Amino acid sequence: MSEIRVESLVKRYGDTTALDGVSLAFPEGSFTALLGPSGCGKTTMLRLIAGFEAPSTGSVYFGDALVADPNRQLPPEARNVGVVFQSYALWPHMDVTENVAYPLRARRVAAADIPARVAAVLDIVGLGGFGKRRIDELSGGQRQRVALARCLVAEARIILFDEPLANLDMHLRSAMVDAFREIHRRTGATIVYVTHDQAEALALADRVAVMSKGKLLQAASPREIYRSPADAAVAGFVGRGSLVSGNAVDHAGETATIDIAGHRLAARSNRERAGAVKVLLRPEALRIATEGLPATVLDSVYRGPVHEVRLTLEPGQHLLIDSAEALMAGQQVHVAVSDAWVVPGA
Template sequence: MPEVKVTHLSKQFGDNAVLRDISFTIADGEFFTLLGPSGCGKSTTLACIAGLERPTRGSIAVGSSTFVDTGTFVPPEGRNLGMVFQSYALWPHMTVARNLAMPLKIRKVDRREQDRLIADALDKVGLAGLSDRFPHQLSGGQQQRVALARALVYSPSVLLLDEPLSNLDAKLRDQARAWLKRLQTELGITTVYVTHDQEEALALSDRIAVMSRGDMVQIGTPQDIYERPATAEVAAFVGRCNFLTGATTGPREVRLDCTGQTITVPDTAPGGPVTVAIRPERLEILPPGRAAPAGANVLTAEVLTSSYVGSRHEYDLRLGDHVIQAETSRPGLTGEVVLAVEPAACLLYPATGALPEDAAALVTTAQ
């Protein structure tokens, strides 16, 4: 399977710049995810690769074939790309087999070869015995597999998936996610996946591109994106985070505004105001009488509320004049508690006057 190369891609609708100078390369066989909130440009990027949208500027190439460049625009039917839409877009009056036959008929594939390819595609997605059913006779998960089989039946060079699991309920979505990853690994097909679901992106992807307002903010492995977010905005969108403002007092020291306490951070802090981001699971709630690990920052907080969510307990805590969140396996915590956090868990960003919208929503002032 070929690599996908997108270079200086821009797209405008009138005066509205939806994509701004986007560039990235997807390796052969890679599962690459475009992640971001609604309106960030991820679906428009996918549509430009598919040929459903014509970019304002930039180039797109798959392997040795150039699809978009100055004076060049290959229409969708000339790109040999497989696409699965959020709605699945199955023809309701056609059986499963006839749905899969349609792209083969367009390509003028011989009828006997059509039967073989359809049987092979349905076998790959685990629907070998359902070729004569109509879409309304299938569950949502089965319809999703039919849509995927239709995208695979003509052996596309690249698979494009636009939020294909969003119509499934939570448990079925988890099952479909695991199945889809196994299938993509077995087929080795280069895949571009669009989602706003951070957990889905982390679980499925070889690499993730986080998008915001038409820009690519960070590209990296799931671990890079979660453990080393490039900006406070990425930290806020991918996973939960506590955001605390402060000021630099030394090379690796920050004084928190909410408590006046000085904490140690892992890197040399920029001068002036900063934002410290801490994941809830990196805050350790210490049992009474237990000393904090050597070198850890120690904070005193007050339990406000607790929630049992099955695998863990989530706590809202008052830290100075802020409310923060922490996770632990310990139930029934009340009153004043001691928190320990390693310096390496304190993500540090220059303050820009106001937190990003997603981050600001997670910062609450305690009354």
């Protein structure tokens, strides 16, 4: 069974609480990214699932089977879990085939069966023909693929990734994102992927769990996390955007009418009361227009395809937009808004 559940999970190291009462389910065959800044508890969660750490309180289940609580700890080797580390953890004195075959030999798989299984997983990760290469002859991306092949050859139904792309350059990171998506499609394994890179999380996962200070803030699809963050902390961490103060003056269904700096606009909302609110405005939902929010240009930075323009609204609030043309500091403009989200609890 490759479904994972953690219930009321707490992990303390002395006086430090690294994980604080987290409950989360990882459905069978899902790809979940644990996203958050350094020290938020995401790697601790991974280590508890893998069996490298024991919970202080709470439980870890694989399907209906209890694998860890404060009184019981199934060892890592008995969990059939593959782990891919940031550091690759490959044997430098072994070639690619020997590294990938190691788990099979450790499990005493018949020697005659090993070559075909190793060759099959090397083809899956795009390393067919690399079997005799030494590890020091491989690029960073190729080494990461060897580490992934070593998980796959053991037929692990759960694969855990601990910031696997952190040591790669931008080009290799992009290539490996595509590789991980293809591996998930082909294997159907349950994947838990730890990262602090929001672009990776949004591109790879079918669900993103945002964490901060040992707590789970929101777990939802990448689209929901980006468009409808659960609170100001998630809104501020995921994606570019501006949290702007406004006043809700009307509400109809899931749409609120918001007054910002004397201009009224429609915003998506799951709250029905009037009063002060915080509204998330993403740059791609904004454009310079003849009518809209009145603003003054602070500065404009060329980012290649667009100019990233920072504006100020009255009274003293900042707004970020993307513009096809550079704007001059001090220029008076109006900003039309095509999408906005009233952030709950903000």
